Amino acid sequence: MQVHFQTLGCRLNEAELESWARQFRQQGHHVAADIEHADLVVVNTCAVTEEAVRKSRRLIRRAQRSNPQAKLVVSGCYSSLNPDESSALPGVDLLVENRDKEKLPRLVAEAFSVPTMPQIATEPGENPLFRRGRQRAFIKVQDGCRYRCTYCIVTEARGEERSRPLIAIIEEINDLHAQGIQEAVITGVHLGGYGSGLGVDLSELISSILEQTTIPRLRLGSLEPWDIPDGFWKLFDNRRLMPHLHLPLQSGTDSVLRRMARRCKTADFQQLMTDAQQQVAELNITTDIIVGFPGESDAEWQQTMEFLRQLQFSHMHIFSYSPRPGTRAAELPAQVDDAIKRQRSRELHQLMSEMKSTSLAAALNQSVDVLVESRATDEDGDWYVGYTPNYLRIRFPVSQKESSMENRIVRVEITAVDQQNGRLTGHVAC
DSSP, X not given: OEEEEEEOSOHHHHHHHHHHHHHHHHTTOEEOSSGXXXXXXXXXXXXXXXXXXXXXXXXXXXXXXXXXXXXXXXEEHHHHHSHHHHHHSTTEEEEXXXXXXXXXXXXXXXXXXXXXXXXXXXXXXXOHHHHTTOOEEEEEEEEOOSOOOTTOOHHHHHOSOEEOOXXXXXXXXXXXXXXXXXXXXXXXXXXXXXXXXXXXXXXXXXXXXXXXXXOSEEEEOOOOGGGOOTTGGGGGGSTTBOSEEXXXXXXXXXXXXXXXXXXXXXXXXXXXXXXXXXXSTTOEEEEEEEESOTTOOHHHHHHHHHHHHTXXXXXXXXXXXXXXXXXXXXXXXXXXXXXXXXHHHHHHHHHHHHHHHHHHHHTTTOEEEEEEEEEEEETTEEEEEEEOTTOOEEEEEOOTTSOOOTTOEEEEEEEEEETTXXXXXXXXXX
């Protein structure tokens, strides 16, 4: 059977998709790069915002139109929160809610009487994602969240916290590395809560991965600022742990953070960034900001802008708040007008552009290791493209003297900043 996967939303959705791909291959099936050639289409949906819900519905409808003969399976947060609506969409043959995600390949086999082959019959050492040109894999280590931020529907969609055993994570990373994956990204809904109920924590997870695998590069997904465990910064002494953290702030005003039910004050966040950047060389921190949260006054917005100007992020994910039914924030008074949200968003994007320029300029004349992910051609020539250890995008010219560098880690000297495209330019170090 040919199986095609589509997803939108968070890195956790991507990690789940990759896990399903491996499981289907272990059953003797194949991953189809094109939907037109698929016998089965699996769509992993998102519900983090109302726009994500709309995109999820469009993705399901488009999948059905693209291949009406294929069996269509939907899962993810939108489908779990709205099972009747999802099931009623044209062409949907099976809905797998989040609580059953780990069993999706088996549930598909049972629902459609799909024959499977024993694992020994599949081709060893061949990862379908790597064959599609992937060098980085997302590793889901936990699901669910104990917190209840007032704007967030994901905690309801994902349920209670649960963590994977250390040994299973280690085995997955070693297997992926053996198949050519060079970088593992550790993900979870509440990554800092890893190990709850297992007697371990995030620091022990990272230490174990570094000790028991040889994968060259390890990254962390989004981490709540109040979840940093003791001794965390020492882990970055191991250069295989990449110096990049995504720490969601959401607002630069304590009064707004209280309405969001966030557990971190602005002064604590600022001190956290100071400590981190003092202890981890070349550390790059990115964040999330919500614009126009209910009740956000002009004064609170100005406080947020003033606070952000004191910090240095290389990138900010900027979200204009939209009411999400089922969350406490949707019922708060003083919803902010859309025109005001757009204006504030433009201001913040301008600040983000300035911050990105500063981060890129600070990297000039450095020599860094780049994981080459792809090759691109434009009017200026042929380029290899990848990311620096601290997650800045970079390109360098293709040399006709070299064999293919894709999926290799290459030493690159940074020589210029491409401000227009938000990236660095360099050349292979001699």
